[in-house]
Amino acid sequence: MYVAVKGGEAAIANAHAWLAEERRGDARVPEIGTDAIREQLTLAVDRVMAEGSLYDPGLAALAIKQARGDLIEAIFLLRAYRTTLPRLGASTPLDTGAMTVRRRVSAAYKDLPGGQVLGPTFDYTHRLLDFALAAEGLAPPATAEADPGEDAAPPRVTGLLAAEGLMAAEDASDAEPGDLTRTPVAFPAGRALRLQNLARGDEGFLLSMAYSTQRGYGNNHPFVGELRQGEVAVSLTPPELGFEIEIGDLMVTECQMVNQFHGSRTEPPQFTRGYGLVFGRTERRAMAMALMDRALRGAELGETAEAPAQDEEFVLSHSDNVEATGFLEHLKLPHYVDFQSELEAVRAMRAAVEAERSRRAATQPEMEGPEG
Amino acid sequence: MSGLLPGFADPVADAQSAFRAVLEAVARPGRVQRLPRSPAPPAPLSPAAGAVLLALVDAETPLWLDAGVTAAEWAVFHAGCPLVAAPGDAAFVLATGAPPALAVLDPGTDEEPQRAATLILQVATLEEGHGWHLAGPGIEREHRLRVAGAPDGFVDAWAASRARFPLGVDVVLCAGDRIAALPRSVTIREG
Amino acid sequence: MSGYNFAYLDEATKRMIRRALLKAVAVPGHQVPFGSREMPLPYGWGTGGIQVTASVIGAEDTLKVIDQGADDTTNAVSIRRFFARVAPGLATTERTAEATVIQTRHRIPETPLREGQVLVYQVPQPEPLFRLEPRRSETRRLHALADYGLMQVKLYEDIARHGRVGSSYDHPVMVNGRYLMSPSPIPSFDNPKMHRSPALQLFGAGRERRLYAVPPYTEVRSLDFEDHPFVPLRARGRCSLCGAGDSYLDEVVTDDRGGRLFVCSDTDFCGERQAMREAAE
Numbered sequence: 001m002y003v004a005v006k007g008g009e010a011a012i013a014n015a016h017a018w019l020a021e022e023r024r025g026d027a028r029v030p031e032i033g034t035d036a037i038r039e040q041l042t043l044a045v046d047r048v049m050a051e052g053s054l055y056d057p058g059l060a061a062l063a064i065k066q067a068r069g070d071l072i073e074a075i076f077l078l079r080a081y082r083t084t085l086p087r088l089g090a091s092t093p094l095d096t097g098a099m100t101v102r103r104r105v106s107a108a109y110k111d112l113p114g115g116q117v118l119g120p121t122f123d124y125t126h127r128l129l130d131f132a133l134a135a136e137g138l139a140p141p142a143t144a145e146a147d148p149g150e151d152a153a154p155p156r157v158t159g160l161l162a163a164e165g166l167m168a169a170e171d172a173s174d175a176e177p178g179d180l181t182r183t184p185v186a187f188p189a190g191r192a193l194r195l196q197n198l199a200r201g202d203e204g205f206l207l208s209m210a211y212s213t214q215r216g217y218g219n220n221h222p223f224v225g226e227l228r229q230g231e232v233a234v235s236l237t238p239p240e241l242g243f244e245i246e247i248g249d250l251m252v253t254e255c256q257m258v259n260q261f262h263g264s265r266t267e268p269p270q271f272t273r274g275y276g277l278v279f280g281r282t283e284r285r286a287m288a289m290a291l292m293d294r295a296l297r298g299a300e301l302g303e304t305a306e307a308p309a310q311d312e313e314f315v316l317s318h319s320d321n322v323e324a325t326g327f328l329e330h331l332k333l334p335h336y337v338d339f340q341s342e343l344e345a346v347r348a349m350r351a352a353v354e355a356e357r358s359r360r361a362a363t364q365p366e367m368e369g370p371e372g
Numbered sequence: 373m374s375g376l377l378p379g380f381a382d383p384v385a386d387a388q389s390a391f392r393a394v395l396e397a398v399a400r401p402g403r404v405q406r407l408p409r410s411p412a413p414p415a416p417l418s419p420a421a422g423a424v425l426l427a428l429v430d431a432e433t434p435l436w437l438d439a440g441v442t443a444a445e446w447a448v449f450h451a452g453c454p455l456v457a458a459p460g461d462a463a464f465v466l467a468t469g470a471p472p473a474l475a476v477l478d479p480g481t482d483e484e485p486q487r488a489a490t491l492i493l494q495v496a497t498l499e500e501g502h503g504w505h506l507a508g509p510g511i512e513r514e515h516r517l518r519v520a521g522a523p524d525g526f527v528d529a530w531a532a533s534r535a536r537f538p539l540g541v542d543v544v545l546c547a548g549d550r551i552a553a554l555p556r557s558v559t560i561r562e563g
Numbered sequence: 564m565s566g567y568n569f570a571y572l573d574e575a576t577k578r579m580i581r582r583a584l585l586k587a588v589a590v591p592g593h594q595v596p597f598g599s600r601e602m603p604l605p606y607g608w609g610t611g612g613i614q615v616t617a618s619v620i621g622a623e624d625t626l627k628v629i630d631q632g633a634d635d636t637t638n639a640v641s642i643r644r645f646f647a648r649v650a651p652g653l654a655t656t657e658r659t660a661e662a663t664v665i666q667t668r669h670r671i672p673e674t675p676l677r678e679g680q681v682l683v684y685q686v687p688q689p690e691p692l693f694r695l696e697p698r699r700s701e702t703r704r705l706h707a708l709a710d711y712g713l714m715q716v717k718l719y720e721d722i723a724r725h726g727r728v729g730s731s732y733d734h735p736v737m738v739n740g741r742y743l744m745s746p747s748p749i750p751s752f753d754n755p756k757m758h759r760s761p762a763l764q765l766f767g768a769g770r771e772r773r774l775y776a777v778p779p780y781t782e783v784r785s786l787d788f789e790d791h792p793f794v795p796l797r798a799r800g801r802c803s804l805c806g807a808g809d810s811y812l813d814e815v816v817t818d819d820r821g822g823r824l825f826v827c828s829d830t831d832f833c834g835e836r837q838a839m840r841e842a843a844e
Contacts, residue, residue, distance in 0.1 A: 110631065110828075112816040124641040126648075127603040155819035163821055215688070216697030262725060269725070307697075384569050388621040391581045395619070398588045399763045399778045400678075428585075430578050482707035486586035486595040509591045509739050510778035512761075538741065542589045555589035557739065557778075 023068050037061035046251075046280025047071055051321065052078030053181070053200045054085075055250055055279050072202075076322050083181070090176060092235045092244060096254045096277065098153050099230040106157050107224040108258060114154020119229060157226035158256050161271055168261060168272045187313045194296055194316060198289045199278055201319030207284060209309045209319075210291035218295050218307030222274060225258035229281055253278050255286040259294050264302045272301060379411050379426050379450035386411075390427035394544060397553035402506040402515030404498050404552045414442040416468045420546035421494050422446075428490070429453045429464050436462035438469055459489075466492040474529045479539040488556065491543045496521030498547045508558040516563060517552055519545060530560050570617040571649040576600055580618040580774070584765060587776035592738030593706070594689050599772040609642055609668055610769030612685035616666045619681060619765070622652030627662035632670035632811065632828030642666065659831050669732075671753040673810050673832040676762035678779065684747045686768040689775060691735040691745040711743045714786060722791050731796050737784045738777055746783075752795040752811045757783040802827045805836035 024031065038045055038061035048060040052075045060078060067073035103119025106112055118124075161167040177192035185193055198206060213220050231249045238245070257274035261267070274294025276286040295309045308314050318324065380386035386409040393405040413422030416439055429435055429451040436459045437444060444455060447466075456462050459472035471493055480488035503518025504527070523529075533540050533556065540556030554560070568574065576598070583597040602610040609630075620626060626646055630639040634657040643655050656662050659674040668685040676682060692702045695713040705711070714735060721728050728734070734751040738744045746754055747766060757764060757777060764777040777783060787793035798812045803824045810832060812825040827833035 109816055110633075110813045110826075113819050118637065124637050126641070126645055127605070160816055160819060163819075216690075216693035216695075219694050384574060385621060387574065387577075388569075391577075392619065392621065394585060395581075395588065395763070398585050399776075428578060428582055430575060432579065433582070483703050485590050485593060486583065488586070488589075490585070509781040510588075512759075512780045538590045538593060540589075542585070555778075557589060557591060 023066070032065060034058065034061040034065055037064050043281060044069075044071060044074075046282050047203060047285070048074045048078055050279040050282050050285060051075040051200050051202065052082060054078050054082040072321050072325050076325070079322055087179075087182075089236055089238070091247075092237060094232045094234065094250070094252070094277075096228065096232055096252065097156055097159075099228055099232045099252075099254070101154065101228050101230040103229040104154060104226065105224070106226045108157060108226075112154075112157065112160070154228075156256070158258065158273060161225070161258065166270050167258075168267065168270050170273065185316060187316075188299070189312060189316055191293070191297070191300075194312065195275065195277075195289075195293060197316045197319055198276070198292050201289075202321035202324065203282070203285050203288070205319050205321070205324075206288035206292055209315060210288040210295075212307065213291055213295045213309045218298075218305075218309040219303075220274075220291065220294055221260045222257040222291055222294065223259075224287070225256045225271075225273075227253070227255045227283065227286065229253045229283065251280055253281055253283050253286040255283075255290040257287070257290040257294055261301060272297070376449055377412060377414050377446060379446075380423075381409070381411070383426075385409070386423070387427045390423040393551060394424055394427065394553065397544065397551050398510075398542065398555050400510045400515070401508060401554055401558040402500070402504070402511065402517040402552055404500050404517075404550050407549050407551060410549050414446050416440070416494070417443050417446070417466075418494055418546050419549045420551045421466060421468070421492055423549075424492050424544055424546060424551065425464070425466060426450055433463040434461055435464045435466065436472075437466035438471075439466065443468075462489055464490050464492060466494075468494045470523055474533045474541050477541045479533070479536060479541060482539070485538040485540075488539065489541050491541050492546060493523075493543055494546050495519050496547060498545055498550050498552050503563045505561040505563055506554075506558050507561075508555075510555070511558070518563075519552075521547075527560050527562050530554070534559055567649055569622075569650055570620055570646070570653075571603075572600065572614065572617045576614075577618045580614055583774050584615065584618065584776065587765070587774050588763070588778050590742075591777055591781050592736075592742030592744040592775060594773040594775045596772055597774050599769045602769065604641070604645065606770040607687060608638060609666070609685035611767030611771075611774070612666050612668070612683050612769075613642060613645070613767075614769060615683045615765050615767035615774065616646070616664060617649075619683070620646070620650060620653060620664050622650070624663045625654040625656050625661055626650075627656050627659060627665045627831075628667075629665065629670060629672070629829075629831075630668040631813070632672070633830040635830060638668065657831050658835075659829075669748050669750075670811070670828060671749055671756045673807075673827070673829040674835075676756075676760055678761045680762040682760075682762050682764045684749075684764065684766045686745065686747045686766045686773075687770075688733075689745055689766065689768040689771050689773040691743050706742060709741060711737075714743060718786055718788070722788065728787060728791065728793065734793070735786050737782075737786060739781050740784075743786075744775065744777075744783075750796065750811055751785065751793070752797045754783075754785045754793070754795060759783070798825055800825045802833060802836075805833045805840065807833065807836060 038057045044064055045057050045060045048063055048071055049055050063074035063077040066077060101117055103121065104114065104117045158167050180193055180196050231251055233246050234248050234250055235244045235246050237243060255276040258271045259274060261270055261272040263269040274290040276289030276293065278286045278289060296312050296315060298305045298310045305311055389409045390407055393407050397403065397405045407420050407423045410419035410423035411426065412419060425447055431452045433453055434456045435447060435453045436456050437447065447453060448455060459465050460476050460478060465472060465477060471491060477489040477491060478487065480486060497520040499518040500516060502516050506515040506517055537556060542556050543554040545552045579598055583595045587595045599614060602613055604610060604613065628639045628643040630636040633639060646653060647655055659672040664681045664683060666683040690699060690702050692705060692713060695717055696702050718728050732750045733745055733748040734754055736744050736746050736754060746757060759780045761779050763779055766775045785793040798814060800812060801808045802810060802812060804826050807827055810827045810829060813828045815824050815826055817824055
């Protein structure tokens, strides 16, 4: 006799227990602490903070531990926490010009005021597995004292170009930008919301979309005008005080891409900006964001949008990995009610086709083709 | 396989040296290059033909050759290449006697001219300075090359092949430890 | 570095690349697909050039590596160090005249090249038509038909709009009158140096998996129109270090009040000239 399947609660409890066991792994191996994750998997922490839209290395480390290293799952955890937080106010705009740089490079100039500061980069390492790292307990080699350059806050490259009149001016606005976590985005979204969306978009998505513009699907001619990484102060002007107070520092990466612009009826030929600003040392994300910002400025600059990367609605609607992974993975959920009606529909269509075929065979047997 | 003659004495360095000579030969058609680090392949293969073969041929390149069983065994053992019966199926064609007609070798396609066959052609001697007049990419004004033992009617067959450019066959001429190349881009006039 | 073959690549990979290079030389300007390998440096850093160099060099060679014309740029230093590690016996140099193989990103040395030298270009985007037709299946057909109307139209539109051909770098060239080719992102100033150069020029694009070549003394014509001839661009002025008035110049920003000076991008050329001037004094 058939007994209908039940017992969902027990199944879920068992799955969670097993998940906890798997997360811990072999109990003979010491448990990883969130402090170790925060200190040693810093770039994972930075990515989770950036896409989680929450600057808190400790919580990001916890999310990574809980998610067993699945960064999208960790981002999801952080987002779910973030949404419970009260919104107390908006900071004044960050002054990245006053950043204490730990890394600052320009691909546009060989040398410039403030110099090129490589910082702790993978860029010129040879990607050969370093088996010495597999041995534990080795102290890292002492590094030379970090040299912040002659000037801890070097001038911006785009400022140098602007001084010569070669950099297109941006529309300045003191209006408080919208908040896409509180108000659904309507299209056209405008640059401020676009940048917000890109700043927390999936790194892989941004990377691939930006890469497509480099391969001809949406033209651009980008130069890294400047990439800078370091700490900036966050300030707030509480209405009850009426003056600015500093509330802390953020580690951020800013990328300013410089693109040639041939000019239009109203604008002379000059360089236009693609802008990226992200939490942490997430340089790849900052660069991809800057390329995408420029690609999505086509309408404003009188360019025709031909490629996916230039389509604002397409890009902004598909960049969020918490949304994307949710909808994609929901296909695992039961769909048997819908599937039942699909089954019935397919069976009915097949029956109709069969009936038609038999009817034709009965009336015109000589017309049957070899593949019929 | 006892008695099989050795290949390159130093497979890495000798292959590089042979390749550079072929690259230089193809880049400067008609200039004669020496291959001092050639192996001593079984007769009738010349040291140069043996070196070119081992430098370029392997399991990915079907080979046709007319040099007999011992030479074929040597080539298969050292290069690991598959042998084919029809010259038109070969990526590399090694001829020690009268070669197959250029027209039957794979000329590549309009979109993939790089798929064309390479003909390694053993001749009696190669001498610069007189003989054929060569012109084309890689040649400042004109190179002269005397080829003793070139197949009958080669210059006419070459002209017909040249007319199909960028399709065509690239030839490496070998004599003793010397080589010269005729990439498909070159034009030949009798001297 | 133990555990790796000479010049890092295994012999089968080198043979594959070598065969592709020979076909590339035989069909000047034609892009030959090749089985590009993952290298220990990232795509975009010069993996194509590195693979070509690794397949060409031997212990008797003398290698020079430049990026932006300079031997001391970080990426040039890194690549030169890589080869010094993986190719025992290989000599390296910063002198153009002494090198047998020169790997470059974005420049052709000022010192004229000679026979016997191989110039290896790092190429990010081998397809000259990619901005006009992004589908490689389609551009391959256009190359087969030698149908370069798209590019002619684009250049014509540039002239109509700006009074000059628009590309200041990576300006497309016709090779041997047959194939349209990307010279790699060298400044258009360098384009004329490709024409009938005595050296062999090889191009490697690792990420896009293409190789191509220009044999010595081959015609390389920068695309233009009779009434709007190709004019290479260069910053007006002289090098502040060596005084050269005919070299390609880098702009160096000296302060944030508009201070600028110009220096040769080719550090070897500039250093030689400075040394000669000192010797003369």
